[in-house]
Amino acid sequence: MEVLLETKDIKKYFPLRKKLFQKEPPGVVKAVDGISLRLYKGEALGLIGESGCGKSTFSRVVMQLIPPTQGEIWFRGERMTKKNLMEFRQRVQMVFQDPYSSLDPRMRVREIIEEPLRVHTKMNAGEKLAVVRPILERIGLPEEALEKYPHEFSGGQRQRIGIARALATQPELLICDEPVSALDVSIQSSILNLFKGMQKELGLSYLFISHDMSVVKHVSDRIAVMYLGRVVELAETKELFANTLHPYSQALMNAIPAPDPAAPRKAAALAGEPPSPIDPPPGCVFHGRCPHAAERCSREVPSLREITPGHFAACHLHAGKGGEDL
Ligand code: SF4
Numbered sequence: 001m002e003v004l005l006e007t008k009d010i011k012k013y014f015p016l017r018k019k020l021f022q023k024e025p026p027g028v029v030k031a032v033d034g035i036s037l038r039l040y041k042g043e044a045l046g047l048i049g050e051s052g053c054g055k056s057t058f059s060r061v062v063m064q065l066i067p068p069t070q071g072e073i074w075f076r077g078e079r080m081t082k083k084n085l086m087e088f089r090q091r092v093q094m095v096f097q098d099p100y101s102s103l104d105p106r107m108r109v110r111e112i113i114e115e116p117l118r119v120h121t122k123m124n125a126g127e128k129l130a131v132v133r134p135i136l137e138r139i140g141l142p143e144e145a146l147e148k149y150p151h152e153f154s155g156g157q158r159q160r161i162g163i164a165r166a167l168a169t170q171p172e173l174l175i176c177d178e179p180v181s182a183l184d185v186s187i188q189s190s191i192l193n194l195f196k197g198m199q200k201e202l203g204l205s206y207l208f209i210s211h212d213m214s215v216v217k218h219v220s221d222r223i224a225v226m227y228l229g230r231v232v233e234l235a236e237t238k239e240l241f242a243n244t245l246h247p248y249s250q251a252l253m254n255a256i257p258a259p260d261p262a263a264p265r266k267a268a269a270l271a272g273e274p275p276s277p278i279d280p281p282p283g284c285v286f287h288g289r290c291p292h293a294a295e296r297c298s299r300e301v302p303s304l305r306e307i308t309p310g311h312f313a314a315c316h317l318h319a320g321k322g323g324e325d326l
Contacts, residue, residue, distance in 0.1 A: 010071035033229035046220030054229040093166035097178035099158035110146040156187035235311040245313040
C-alpha cells in the first residue's frame with residue numbers, strides 16, 4: 001500500500017503565559033506528545049479521543065496551520081517544508097467542525113467554493129464555474145444554490161458547502177475535524193454517507209477526527225485512539241472492535257449507546273477527568289483512571305507496540321506480546 005501521509009514523532013507544546021517579571025514561561029502544555037502515524041492512499045483513518053486530548057491540535061499541525069515543536073510531516077514521500085506548502089495545501093484540504101462559522105456570511109456559495117481556485121490557480125470565471133458545477137451536483141445541492149448566501153441553508157446543507165469548497169482543488173486527502181458534531185443526529189448519517197461515497201468514487205483519503213466512536217466507526221478503515229496527546233491504540237476498525245486491547249479504548253467502546261441498554265457492559269465507564277497536559281503523570285498517562293493499573297504503570301511509559309499484525313497498543317498489560325514498536 002502506498003503511504004500518502006506520514007507524521008514522524010510530532011510534538012506540539014504551548015508555553016504558558018509569563019507573569020509580570022517572569023523571564024521564562026512557567027511551563028508548557030503538552031497538547032501533542034510524539035505522534036507517528038501513516039495514512040495510506042485511499043484510506044480513511046479515524047482519530048478518536050475525548051475533547052482536549054490534542055486531536056484538533058494534531059490536525060492543525062498536520063495541515064501546517066501551526067508549526068510543530070518537533071517532528072516531521074511527509075506527503076507522497078516528500079518532507080513538507082515552507083517551500084512545498086502551497087502544493088501541499090492544494091492536495092490536502094480541511095473540512096471544519098462548525099458549518100455556521102466556517103463560511104463567510106457575506107460571500108455567495110459560488111464565491112465560497114471558488115475561493116481555493118482563486119488562491120491556487122489562474123482559472124478564469126468560466127473555468128472556475130465548470131469546476132464548481134459538478135462538485136455542487138456531487139454534494140447534492142441544486143445549481144440555484146450558487147447565487148445564495150450561507151444563511152439561506154440548513155446546518156447539513158452548509159456542511160455540504162464546506163465539503164464542496166474542500167473538493168474544489170481536487171485534493172487527495174481531506175482532514176475532517178469533527179465534521180458532523182455540530183449537526184443533528186438525523187443529518188449526521190447523510191453527511192457520513194457522502195464522505196464514504198466520495199472515498200469510493202473519487203479515491204479520496206481521510207484523516208477523520210471525532211470524539212464519537214460510533215461516528216468514527218462508520219467511516220474509518222483504521223482507527224487510532226488518542227489519550228493526552230499520544231496514540232494509545234491503533235488497528236483496523238473491525239479488529240479494534242472485536243479485540244479491544246487498551247483499557248482506555250475499552251472505556252470509549254463502553255460509552256457507545258447500546259441497542260439493548262439492559263445488555264451487560266464489557267468494561268466499566270471511565271471515572272474521573274484526564275490529567276493536566278501541563279504536568280502529565282509519570283509512566284502511563286492513563287494510570288490514574290485505569291482499572292488495571294499496577295505499580296509498573298506509574299513509573300514506566302508503555303511504548304506503542306505491534307501486539308498482533310497491524311494492531312498496536314501502548315499498555316503494559318500486553319508487554320512481552322507482539323513485536324516492534326511503532
Ligand atoms: Fe492501564 Fe497500566 Fe495499561 Fe496504562 S499501562 S493502560 S495504567 S494497565
